[in-house]
Amino acid sequence: MKASDKYTVETITEIRTWASNLFSFKTTRSQSYRFIAGQFARLGVEDDNGDLVWRAYSICSAPYDDFLEFYSIVVSDGAFTSRLSQLKVGDPVLVEKRNYGYLTTDRFECGRDLWLLSTGTGLAPFLSILQEFDPWEQYENIVLVHSVRYRHELAYEEFIHSFQENELFAEHAHKLKYVQVVTRDQAARSALNGRITHLLSNGELEAHVGLPIDQERSRVMICGNPDMVQETRDLLTGRGLTLSLRGKPGNLAVENYW
Ligand SMILES: Cc1cc2nc3c(=O)[nH]c(=O)nc-3n(C[C@H](O)[C@H](O)[C@H](O)COP(=O)(O)OP(=O)(O)OC[C@H]3O[C@@H](n4cnc5c(N)ncnc54)[C@H](O)[C@@H]3O)c2cc1C
Ligand SMILES: NC(=O)c1ccc[n+]([C@@H]2O[C@H](COP(=O)([O-])OP(=O)(O)OC[C@H]3O[C@@H](n4cnc5c(N)ncnc54)[C@H](OP(=O)(O)O)[C@@H]3O)[C@@H](O)[C@H]2O)c1
Known part of the structure; x- marks a missing residue:
């Protein structure tokens, strides 16, 4: 070739x-x-x-x-x-040769908590974002949520935990809250077990993390299954969060995988 x-x-x-x-x-x-x-x-x-x-x-x-x-x-x-x-x-x-996409943290202005909500391989862009220094410096908290069907699909688990020991990130590592969600195996005890949408509707996700999601403090990126993206977006816009648009920064940035 x-x-x-x-x-x-x-x-x-x-x-x-x-x-x-x-x-x-x-x-x-x-x-x-x-x-x-x-x-x-x-x-x-x-x-x-x-x-x-x-x-x-x-x-x-x-x-x-x-x-x-x-x-x-x-x-x-x-x-x-x-x-x-x-x-x-x-x-x-x-x-x-061209790069694409708008699921980037420069879409947001001055939030306190960065929420990264993913299903399946929708984790991918957040792995790159976590390796940038700016989000760690700019936000008080970074919440990474990864929802999979079965526990063994929690890829990159070790890598995500390794920020704690990484000298480059050590100063800010305490800011990362990594939430594993396993939806089809109730025995996966270290994880939450309902869909992201369910955990948002019943308040379980925010209670688990110890942070509220609101218009003032939260900046939320959503990636993966298009139904999850749409339903999560609807839930959060229903709570007053707005989509971040060019020239009009808001709270939400989304990417559908299919
Ligand atoms: C902006 C963007 C970024 C993407 N990034 C990734 C990525 O990092 N990793 C990745 O694996 N895919 C990613 N995808 C999906 C990817 O482009 C392809 O759809 C995927 O590789 C499957 O290709 P395919 O030809 O085998 O099946 P396709 O004909 O493309 O898809 C068939 C069906 O498979 C399912 N499907 C497709 N992709 C996924 C997926 N990722 N997870 C679960 N189910 C899926 C859907 O039901 C889809 O209708 C991304 C898509 C978009 C639009
Ligand atoms: N994962 C497997 O074991 C497996 C095996 C063979 C083939 N496949 C095929 O691979 C494809 C993708 O599988 P995947 O597991 O990566 O992706 P997926 O179906 O998008 O599931 C990933 C996670 O997203 C959740 N989710 C799905 N729809 C949602 C919604 N509307 N709102 C909130 N959360 C939602 C799932 O919860 P739920 O569990 O509640 O749906 C699961 O936790 C599918 O087409 C599937 O047929 C998967």
């Missing part, structure tokens, strides 16, 4: 399998590729007919890393992921 004016050809350097339907991979990164934490890339792979298939992928790695990292679902019969999941270290992946 050859680079074009639209994309570069990168190489897979590492693959980590989390579950039968979940894996992460790292690729080389072109020196000229730029992005802001929270943004997504468009990745391309060649299918069995030699046609290129393109999909949007949030970037998990930090803007200052010399590699790119992605966290992926495997959809059975999915045109992109059934091919992507067969790739090995050393294989090529195409990366569009």
